[in-house]
Amino acid sequence: MDAFITAAGLVLDLNVLWVIVAAAAFGMFVGAMPGLTATMATALLVPVTFFMDPVPALGAIVTATAMAIFAGDIPAALLRIPGTPASAAYADESYAMAKKGEIDLNLGVNLVFSVLGGMVGVALLILCAPVLAEAAINFSSFEYFWLALLGLTCAIFMTTGDPLKGVTSLVFGLLINCVGIDPTAGHPRFTFGSVELLQGISFIPAMIGMFALSELLRGAVSVDERNVVLAQKIGNIFHGVWSVFKKYWFNFLRGSALGVFIGALPGAGADIAAWISFAISKRFSKTPEKFGTGHIEGIVDATSANNSALAAAWIPALVFGIPGDSITAIVIGVLYMKGMNPGPTVFLQNPQFIYAVFIIFVLANLLMFPLGWAAIKSAKQILRVPRNVLLPIILLFCLVGSYAMTNSFYGVLIMLVLGIIGWLMEENGFPIAPAILGLVLGEMLEQNFMTSMIKADGNALVFFERPIAGVLGAVTVLVWGLMLWRGFMGRKATLAPT
Amino acid sequence: MRANDAINGLILILLAAAMIAMTSTFPAFPGQPYGPSLFPRVLGTLLIICGVLLMWRGLAARRSGEGWVEMAAWTRQPWRVVSFFLMLGSLLLYILVGDTIGFIPVAIVILLAMFLWFGVRPLSAVVTAVVATFVIHWFFATMLRVPLPRGVLDAIL
Numbered sequence: 248m249d250a251f252i253t254a255a256g257l258v259l260d261l262n263v264l265w266v267i268v269a270a271a272a273f274g275m276f277v278g279a280m281p282g283l284t285a286t287m288a289t290a291l292l293v294p295v296t297f298f299m300d301p302v303p304a305l306g307a308i309v310t311a312t313a314m315a316i317f318a319g320d321i322p323a324a325l326l327r328i329p330g331t332p333a334s335a336a337y338a339d340e341s342y343a344m345a346k347k348g349e350i351d352l353n354l355g356v357n358l359v360f361s362v363l364g365g366m367v368g369v370a371l372l373i374l375c376a377p378v379l380a381e382a383a384i385n386f387s388s389f390e391y392f393w394l395a396l397l398g399l400t401c402a403i404f405m406t407t408g409d410p411l412k413g414v415t416s417l418v419f420g421l422l423i424n425c426v427g428i429d430p431t432a433g434h435p436r437f438t439f440g441s442v443e444l445l446q447g448i449s450f451i452p453a454m455i456g457m458f459a460l461s462e463l464l465r466g467a468v469s470v471d472e473r474n475v476v477l478a479q480k481i482g483n484i485f486h487g488v489w490s491v492f493k494k495y496w497f498n499f500l501r502g503s504a505l506g507v508f509i510g511a512l513p514g515a516g517a518d519i520a521a522w523i524s525f526a527i528s529k530r531f532s533k534t535p536e537k538f539g540t541g542h543i544e545g546i547v548d549a550t551s552a553n554n555s556a557l558a559a560a561w562i563p564a565l566v567f568g569i570p571g572d573s574i575t576a577i578v579i580g581v582l583y584m585k586g587m588n589p590g591p592t593v594f595l596q597n598p599q600f601i602y603a604v605f606i607i608f609v610l611a612n613l614l615m616f617p618l619g620w621a622a623i624k625s626a627k628q629i630l631r632v633p634r635n636v637l638l639p640i641i642l643l644f645c646l647v648g649s650y651a652m653t654n655s656f657y658g659v660l661i662m663l664v665l666g667i668i669g670w671l672m673e674e675n676g677f678p679i680a681p682a683i684l685g686l687v688l689g690e691m692l693e694q695n696f697m698t699s700m701i702k703a704d705g706n707a708l709v710f711f712e713r714p715i716a717g718v719l720g721a722v723t724v725l726v727w728g729l730m731l732w733r734g735f736m737g738r739k740a741t742l743a744p745t
Numbered sequence: 746m747r748a749n750d751a752i753n754g755l756i757l758i759l760l761a762a763a764m765i766a767m768t769s770t771f772p773a774f775p776g777q778p779y780g781p782s783l784f785p786r787v788l789g790t791l792l793i794i795c796g797v798l799l800m801w802r803g804l805a806a807r808r809s810g811e812g813w814v815e816m817a818a819w820t821r822q823p824w825r826v827v828s829f830f831l832m833l834g835s836l837l838l839y840i841l842v843g844d845t846i847g848f849i850p851v852a853i854v855i856l857l858a859m860f861l862w863f864g865v866r867p868l869s870a871v872v873t874a875v876v877a878t879f880v881i882h883w884f885f886a887t888m889l890r891v892p893l894p895r896g897v898l899d900a901i902l
Contacts, residue, residue: 292856298889411802415757415795422764422788429781434771436781437764460832469820470863543866635863639856642832646839647848647881651891656840663836674746674817675753691785700779 254602257302258610266303267310271614274311275622278318279629280637281328282466285517286313289577290454291641294648297451301585302603308581309604310611312574313365316517316557317619320357320550321626324350325476333517336525343541345479355484356491356543357550358619360499364551365612367503368510368558373605376512376594379566380602383591388702389710391567392695393719395688398513400726402684408483409676410730416677420685421692423448430690431697443657450580450686452649457679458573458689459645465673466638471674476630484623498528502548503555510556513563513684516572520556525549558608565589565601568691573680576687636658640711747815751803758796766787788858833861847896852878 257263270292288311296304304353319331323338324345334341344353386394403413426437427447438444492499502524509520528548529538538545560571561578569590570576582589587597594601622629649662669679703709711717768782768789807813819825835855843851853874860870885891 294885295889411798415792415799418788418792418795419757422761422785422792425764425785425788429784432772432774432781434781436771436785437767460836464829464832467832468817468825470828633865635865636860636873639859639863642835642859642875643856643877643881645853646852647834647885647891647893650893651885651889654892656843659836659840659843663833663840665834671746675748675750677753696778696784700783701777705778721753 250598251602253599254606257599257603258306258606260302263303263306266299267306267610267614269315270307270311271611271618274314275318275618276629277311278315278330279321279622279626280632281322281330282634283317283330283641284458284462285312285331285333286573286577287459287462288312288315289574290451290458291644291648293451293454293577293581294651296621297584297652301582301600302585302607304581304585305578305600305604306607308574308578308615309436309607313554313557313608313611314615314618314622317358317361317365317550317615318622320361321354321623324353324357325626325630331518334550335518336521337549340525340539340546343539344543344546345541347541348479349541349543350479351482352482352487352491352543353546354481354623355486355488356546357624358484358616359488359492360502360547360551360577361554361619362612362615363499364503364506364654365554365615366609367551367556368498368507368555369605369612370610371507371555372561372608373557376562376565376601379562380591380594383566384595386591386715387713388695388698389716390711390719391715392554392692393716393723394567394569395692395695396412397719397723398567398725399681399684399688400693400723400730401513401515402681403730406413409678410733412677413681416672417678417681421681421689422685423453423682423687424686425693430694431701443653443655446653448665448686449653449658449661451577451652452658453665453686454577454580454683455645456662456664456666457669457683459641460662461669461673461679463638463645464666466634470635470638472634476627481623481626482565484620489586491543491547495544498544498547499551501658502528502551505548506552507559508617509552510559510571511562513569513571515556516560516574516696517553517556521549521553524552535536537665540587547550554612563605564603565574565593566591570687573683576683579687584672746817746820748810749803749807749813750799751807752813754796754799754801754803756796757799758793759798761789761792828862831859835859843896844894845896847898848893849878849882849898850896852881 274288277283278285289308292307292311296307315331316333317336319329320341322328322330323334324341327338327342329335329338341353344350399417403410403417426444428445429436505524505527506520509515509523510517525545525548528545529535532538532544560575563569563571564575564579568579570579579589579637585599587593645662646659649658650656652658672679699710711720765786768785769784771780773780838855839851856874856877857870860874861867882893886893
């Protein structure tokens with residue numbers, strides 16, 4: 248209880264609240280702009296939060312991402328372009344509704360169910376994280392090795408249509424992470440005598456490059472594309488939302504629950520949650536034929552799911568230090584920089600920070616109501632911000648942000664090189680998220696792997712001896728087997744016709 | 746730019762092979778066979794396996810008529826190609842001369858060049874470039890105390 252009061256004191260500070268409101272406005276804007284994603288918002292925020300205390304830093308990230316995930320729904324309805332990938336699942340449906348003249352209802356439902364879904368996610372985060380942390384306190388290097396490996400495996404299994412390219416991307420990320428001083432022996436690897444490479448590939452500039460610069464490069468070649476905003480007046484968005492809730496309360500619960508589950512799985516986040524819950528909604532709907540014609544049902548599921556997934560992704564991040572999605576991957580980087588190594592010990596040593604995160608999440612979801620309403624009302628002005636002015640300014644922001652992380656041109660160089668690599672990867676169908684997870688989890692994976700190897704004296708069976716480690720190991724091996732089998736069967740199927 | 750997976754695979758194999766070759770110089774520790782070279786070697790081997798599978802797949806696609814390299818539609822419009830390299834060139838310019846010339850002048854030049862190329866009207870381009878540069882400089886250098894390079898400003902002030 249003391250920790251809770253300390254946490255409340257930390258959050259309800261004027262400076263912190265100011266940061267939260269500013270971050271919320273920033274998140275709304277970035278989320279609502281097509282081409283700027285929630286992950287990008289986080290990557291751009293980190294250089295700023297780097298200079299803050301832990302609580303405002305986490306507050307800024309939590310708030311900005313929560314807003315961005317909701318705000319992505321706005322251009323989906325007005326432009327048919329999702330503002331963030333998390334809204335992509337129902338952008339067509341939203342647009343169809345808007346064309347039918349139900350834009351008020353659509354935006355109202357998106358706002359209300361985003362808030363409610365977010366609240367469900369937060370509630371489960373508050374309930375589950377401390378319990379899991381208690382169990383995790385007994386984990387040794389074996390458990391952590393399997394957890395990290397399982398997390399990385401899930402990232403591939405869940406997120407990509409092409410497992411081979413997912414694995415390749417992951418291994419590539421892990422290999423990049425090997426640059427620098429190795430974690431067990433302290434020997435410099437792949438540094439070519441450079442002092443700067445000794446510190447390794449700085450994670451934040453790499454993130455900014457892969458998520459922001461590569462997006463800017465794609466934007467630069469289509470800068471003249473004009474967005475055609477639906478010419479409809481936005482009226483009272485809350486009219487009729489209550490009757491939607493009464494009719495589809497089960498969809499809301501199902502979507503939120505699914506969102507929590509998918510969000511809590513390492514590697515899969517809000518966008519996957521939205522896709523899957525939308526598909527499930529259609530599958531079990533009494534009126535599946537209405538889907539695609541501007542039907543609210545699937546939107547209720549999916550818009551609740553993406554916001555609940557966002558909060559739930561923090562469960563593995565806080566408890567095990569394993570990111571639930573690419574946003575929490577950045578958060579873990581931030582936590583390490585702040586000297587708060589994520590893991591069960593944080594719950595014992597710094598419980599006030601954990602409670603502070605909980606409080607901020609609740610505040611952020613409450614703040615979403617007025618700010619979301621304001622964003623919807625001013626959506627047309629936001630969407631009119633010219634891209635040819637915005638893109639160069641964001642580029643400058645990326646430049647300064649990555650410079651600030653190392654206080655040298657080394658950061659900018661990393662950003663530039665990894666930005667080009669990220670762009671090439673996307674062009675060739677390699678997903679970026681596994682590479683980033685590899686970069687974040689690489690050190691933890693290697694450290695626990697090496698420690699375990701030394702403890703086990705090279706005997707692989709010892710990796711399965713402890714009960715929880717055994718279960719985790721078995722599950723990991725099973726998922727790999729499943730993936731290989733699927734890949735093998737898939738190959739057979741594709742080879743058969745030729 | 747979409748390359749055939751055989752090319753992607755080959756690049757990855759070469760990269761992994763080079764990294765594995767470099768691990769041979771890493772020291773081993775007496776009585777403990779797991780040194781700093783183990784993890785990169787495991788990963789390098791995995792990457793080579795991925796590369797081989799990608800090459801296999803790429804060659805199959807090649808046989809069924811896919812080209813070696815496919816350029817996206819925008820690459821046939823020169824001004825879009827310039828836009829693309831303008832972004833990269835701006836960053837490179839900052840890395841190369843940022844230290845001697847300083848953040849403020851380089852940032853103004855970068856923004857102005859891009860604004861004008863992207864078709865922002867000259868007057869608003871100049872105003873936005875100057876204002877944005879000074880706001881970002883104020884925010885990072887003054888508020889967050891990032892030592893942005895001062896460059897020629899040192900000589901003037």
